[in-house]
Amino acid sequence: MSRKRTLDGFFKPAQSKKPKLETDTEPPLISKNIPQEVSNHPTYPYPIPHLPTSITDALGFAPAAEGRVINDQPDLDLLYFEPYIPKEVHKDLFKFLRQELFFYRVQYTIKRGSIETAINTPRFTTVFGVDASSYFSPTGHLLDTQTHTPIPKDRYTCHPRPLPQCLDVLRILTEGSTDSTYNFCLVNYYASGADSISYHSDDERFLGANPSIASFSLGAKRDFYMKHKPFPPPKNASDPPPPETKQIKLALASGDMVLMRGLTQANWLHSIPKRKGGESGLGRINITFRKAMVRGGTENYYRYNVGAGGVFRWDEGRGEMVPWEDAKMKDGKG
Numbered sequence: 171m172s173r174k175r176t177l178d179g180f181f182k183p184a185q186s187k188k189p190k191l192e193t194d195t196e197p198p199l200i201s202k203n204i205p206q207e208v209s210n211h212p213t214y215p216y217p218i219p220h221l222p223t224s225i226t227d228a229l230g231f232a233p234a235a236e237g238r239v240i241n242d243q244p245d246l247d248l249l250y251f252e253p254y255i256p257k258e259v260h261k262d263l264f265k266f267l268r269q270e271l272f273f274y275r276v277q278y279t280i281k282r283g284s285i286e287t288a289i290n291t292p293r294f295t296t297v298f299g300v301d302a303s304s305y306f307s308p309t310g311h312l313l314d315t316q317t318h319t320p321i322p323k324d325r326y327t328c329h330p331r332p333l334p335q336c337l338d339v340l341r342i343l344t345e346g347s348t349d350s351t352y353n354f355c356l357v358n359y360y361a362s363g364a365d366s367i368s369y370h371s372d373d374e375r376f377l378g379a380n381p382s383i384a385s386f387s388l389g390a391k392r393d394f395y396m397k398h399k400p401f402p403p404p405k406n407a408s409d410p411p412p413p414e415t416k417q418i419k420l421a422l423a424s425g426d427m428v429l430m431r432g433l434t435q436a437n438w439l440h441s442i443p444k445r446k447g448g449e450s451g452l453g454r455i456n457i458t459f460r461k462a463m464v465r466g467g468t469e470n471y472y473r474y475n476v477g478a479g480g481v482f483r484w485d486e487g488r489g490e491m492v493p494w495e496d497a498k499m500k501d502g503k504g
């Protein structure tokens with residue numbers, strides 16, 4: 171089949187707003203018999219090219235270094251790969267993902283008591299995947315994990331989408347080196363030192379107990395801080411004081427991967443603080459792989475990483491993320 175027909179084929183489903191999920195005997199949402207040069211799905215704003223073989227070939231040598239265990243403080247269990255991505259390709263992988271992925275700048279409100287506060291997420295985000303109650307068939311339909319039949323229409327209010335090949339390749343490698351499996355990929359893009367993530371832990375109940383989270387860095391070097399959560403006050407005056415813990419700083423470089431596992435999320439917070447100077451102006455991509463067990467995880471991840479706003483895409487000429495609608499008009503594709 172010619173390349174032209176392939177492209178026509180995948181642009182068509184992208185126009186319909188919702189995937190048709192009734193049965194898996196329908197025409198595939200992802201073409202099966204055509205050599206796939208792109209990943210596409212009705213939930214994607216545009217198709218995402220597969221990784222060039224120059225990158226996939228080099229990824230065959232990952233992890234580029236052995237993981238170093240960091241567990242010298244209470245409740246801490248990290249495996250730190252410096253680097254994980256071979257040095258020959260981390261720059262190309264960064265450029266590829268920044269150019270080809272679609273991002274969002276999510277706004278939401280939080281309510282504390284009767285006071286509502288508007289939050290502007292201080293970084294670009296995107297997400298792919300679905301929790302363990304469902305899975306994507308090879309043709310892109312969402313099926314129930316128990317019954318292997320199409321999921322009921324009302325299972326999700328969001329529109330879960332499968333990992334594109336370019337991130338799935340990394341997921342498979344990560345599973346091989348971390349003794350865990352993952353069904354979600356979250357991506358952050360920190361455009362400059364003004365973008366950040368404040369202290370938090372990824373210990374939501376929908377991840378189950380002691381989740382393993384694999385976190386990749388590409389692009390600018392940024393400081394990653396960790397600190398122990400406050401210990402509960404002693405119950406009796408005779409109880410021993412809580413153990414001493416020290417803040418941790420890892421200068422995460424392009425290609426590095428930190429696996430946070432065991433008791434880490436339940437007991438430690440982590441952050442990427444705002445920075446002036448250094449490499450931060452070059453932009454940084456963070457990719458995390460996680461496993462959500464139940465539907466609530468899917469709703470949460472799409473709400474806070476896609477939200478209800480517009481799509482952004484990297485504009486190489488302008489050197490910044492631009493609203494994708496504008497970029498399409500400029501290309502004359504609008």
Ligand SMILES: O=C(O)CCC(=O)C(=O)O
Nearest residue numbers: 358367372385442456458
């Ligand atoms: O950018 C990073 O290295 C950390 C990102 C993170 O903690 C998160 O997305 O939950």
Ligand SMILES: [Fe+2]
Nearest residue numbers: 370371372440
């Ligand atoms: Fe996190």
